[in-house]
Each structure stands twice: as C-alpha cells, then as structure tokens.
Amino acid sequence: MQLKIMFFMLIALLTGTTITLSSNHWFMAWIGLEINTLAITPLIMNKKTPRSTEATAKYFIIQALASTTLLCLTTFNFWKTGEWDIDLTHPLPTSLITITLMMKLGIAPLHFWMPEVLQGTSLKTGLILSTWQKIAPLTLLYQLSTEFNTNMMIIMGLLSVLVGGWGIINQTELRKMMAYSSIGHLGWTLIIMPYYPNLALLNFIIYMIMSIMMFMTLNKMMQTKMSDISTSWSYSPPLLCMMMLVMLSLGGLLPLTGFLPKLLTVLFMTKKSMIIFTTLLIITSLLSTYMYIRLTHFMMMMLTPNTTASSTSWRPQKTFFSLFTLSATISTLLMPILPTIFIL
Template structure:
C-alpha cells in the first residue's frame, strides 16, 4: 500500500500473526520469547506511527511519496528494530532461542519481508550513510557475537543479523542487488533450518551425532553453511561479490574492506558448525 496507515496496519497484522506460533509449545521459554518479540515489535510500530503521523501533519499527505527527512530517518530506525539489526538486535537471538526451529525459520525469513518491502517503497527518501553504518554494525555484531555460541538457533540468529547487514548495504546501493541478496538469503536459511529441524540438531555437538543417521541431509546442510559464509563457487558468494564490486565502483573501497573483514568471524563459526 502507498498509504502510511494501511502499511502500518499490514505490519501489525504480520506481527500479531506470528505470536501464537511462537508460544505454541506452552514452555516458559516460549512465553518469554513471545513477550520479548511483542515488546520489540510494539516499540518499533509505535515509532513508525509517530513518524508517519508527524509526517502527515507537516506535509498534509498520508502517501509514501511525501516524506520529510526526519520522518524517513525515524521510520528507518523503527524498521531496523523490527528486522533485528544492530544496535537494536538484542531481542532477536533470545526470541529465536525460545522457540522451535520451524518457527525460528519463519521469523528469520518470512517475517523479514514486510519491513523490507516498506524500506523498498521509501528507498528514495532514505539516508544512505545511515543504512551503510547500520549494515556495517550488523555484520560486525553478527560475526563476533556468534563466535562463542553453541546453540544452533542462536548461531542462526547472529547469522541472520550479519546477512541483514549485507542486505541493508545492498539496499543503499541498488534495490535489484538487495532483492537478489534477500532471495539468496531466504533460500539458504530455509534449507539450513529445515535440515536442522529434520535432524533435531539444537547444539553444535548434535550435528556430529546426527551424521551417521542422515549423511545426505547433513552434507546439504554443510554446503548451505559454506554458501552462507560466502565461499566460492557456492551461491552465497555471488551477492557478496556484487556488493563489494558496487562499493568499489562508488569509491567506498574502505567500507568494502571493513565489511569483508567483519564477515570473516561469521565464516569461522559456519566452518565450526559444519
């Protein structure tokens, strides 16, 4: 929708629809995860509603084509919180840890689409330096924080934070490149979560124990992990190469080198998991 109010309603329906799935297991951890997810999403939604109302008051329009720089920045920060990007990412690993693997997969893939679509629709009004900074922070936090994790859901949470950083950087450069990166991320993450759920792998040590039971499935999981790490010639290498090429073309070579360096810790914990 091009109308801010309808877009906000859509985001809230998207949020409320996942809450029963998170708390389905009736475990105390699931209840805690549901509460954390709801509070984080509600805070972001309140900020979006405040920004859009202020924008409508200043411009006299509720359409997305009319957005003041202040409103666009506030909406960007709120969507960052909804997506679990650094530095507003602290709720995200805890929520994934408190739910089932299949629900964690939905939160990491499907639930990202609506907020990202909103960013796509207002990308002409976005502040590129803010997006690049948030993207760099996300790749940094996602990589380093994942190093000392042993739970696969938390590892996947930090992996998701790092990959969303790449997507946000791509969005500030080229929307088509961001779309390619997002599609690749969704395919790889869905494949890996399905493999982990099928083999009931909840910790790194479970991965080794599950190998004799389903070697073919775990081989697929390992290849997917290498792809998530961006190793050539696997699928995940191409979007990262294109993003780095675009950064270099736009004379942002130093930023490209930093982003590349921050992705090395992620590659390390993917290899450790494999």
C-alpha cells in the same frame, strides 16, 4: 495448538504481509505489520514453556514499541506533507522511520531481542521469524531507499555484519547461530540498498532460500545444539553433507550461491570508490565465515560417516520432500547465473 488455529494464524501472516506489500499508504502498511505481529505471537508461544513465554513477551513488547513509534512518525509525516503516501515521506521523519523498521528487522544495534526470541521458539517458528517476518519491513525500506541517510545505513550495516560475525562465534545453540546469521546477512542488504535496491533484494532472496534449507534440515534431524551435529551421521549422511554445503554458502565461500551477493556488493561498492568501507565489510564478514568453516569441520571430522549396523526403533523415518531438493539446489548452485545478472 489445534490445526485449525495454526492454519488461521498462517493465513493471517500471509494476509498481513500481502497488505503491506500492496499498499502505498502508511496507515495500511502499519495495519499489515500489526496483523503480522499478532499472528506470529501465538506461534512463538506454541511450545508452552517458560522460555517460549519469555520469548513471546520480548517479541511482543519490541514489536509493539516499534509499531507505536512508526504510527507516531507517519502521523507526523502526514502533518508535514498532508499525504499518507509512502513515496511522499518528509525528510525529517525518514531517518526515524528507518530506525523503527530496523528495530522490527532486528538490525544492530537494535538486535538484542532477535537471538533470545529465536532461542525460545521452535525451529519451524524460527524459520518464519527469520524469513517471512522480514519481508514486510524490508519492503518498506525498499520503498524508502531513495530517501535514506546513506552514512547511517552504511554504519548500521557494517555494525550488523560485525555483530553477526562476533555473536555467532561464541554460540553453541544452532537457533542463536541462525539469528546472528540473519543479522549479518541483513547488514549486507542494508549497505547496498541506498545504491542498488535491486541487488539488496537479490541478497535477501538468496539469504531467505539458504535459511529455509538450513531450518528445514535442522528440523528434519531434530537438532538444536552444536554438539548434536557430530552424532547426526547415523540419521542421513547425504542430508548432513548438504547442510554442510549450505553452511559454507551462508559463509560466502566460492563457488557456492552465498558468494554471489557478496561479490556483487563488493564490486558495486568498489565502483562507487568506497574502498575503506568495502575493506571493513570484507574484514568483518570473515568472522562469520570462520565460524561456518569451523562448524563444518566439526560436522565432518568428529565422527566417521558410517550409518549404524541395524535400524533401531527410535530412529525417525527418512521422508524427504521435493522442497529439500529445490532449496538445496538454489542454495548451492546459483553461482553460474552471475553473467546473466551482469547483463541485466
């Protein structure tokens, strides 16, 4: 793809998300979502392979179905209330609008397109799909947080955490693992959103930063399979160590950053006397934590951390950016701000 076309698509992505974020009108929010969908489609198909073509078709069909349903439901809401304002949503279509937005996010049980689409695209486009494309639908859910059917949100959140943990165990493809990781982390976000929307926002921001670090590292080392990780010490041992820490942070291990939103979610749900749901949430999240620990063991123990004796021509040049340092720091060392969050 030409650089000018790619730049135009990225600008369109930024524009679509900005329109949705800044609008309080259902039709304008829908337009922003449509711009996002149309802008990301050529980026998914950039590789020009049968798998990327299939991924593009799946993504476009699912997003078009969700957008059509959302437009019909918002029109029905206008018929009921006489207003297009997002804050004045009628209780009847609210649950269906929520399910439609979850389809756009890839929340279980509407998640089946997410792993296949990520597997069929490049790591850079996968980064956009896992982070930036989630912002607009999640913002609409944030605005609807006071109208949620709480039981439905908790059940779908628990199911997402379970599916994310169960699906990641059997994977050897790193892009599919990141897709199931996205499903699991969004499950944590959904569970706490009806009660503490700001904590749900913090949860998503931390997940987004950790995902950026993971995708950037995988793209830098050009790794797409689990078997590639054990032989990547020769590229950059420090970078692989940092990726190991980020994986443990994604698993939610203390004292890394990923433990922070999980701890706060469990504490706030316990304050709401939701002991059973909290216990189920912790148990289901152990599946993904086990897989991250297993993958870390695979990275650290399968090969001694020694670089090769001589530099060969096929080894890429090690050029790192300041964004690596910033993302790595936030992904692993944000836990000390916990007292500040409690004060706020």
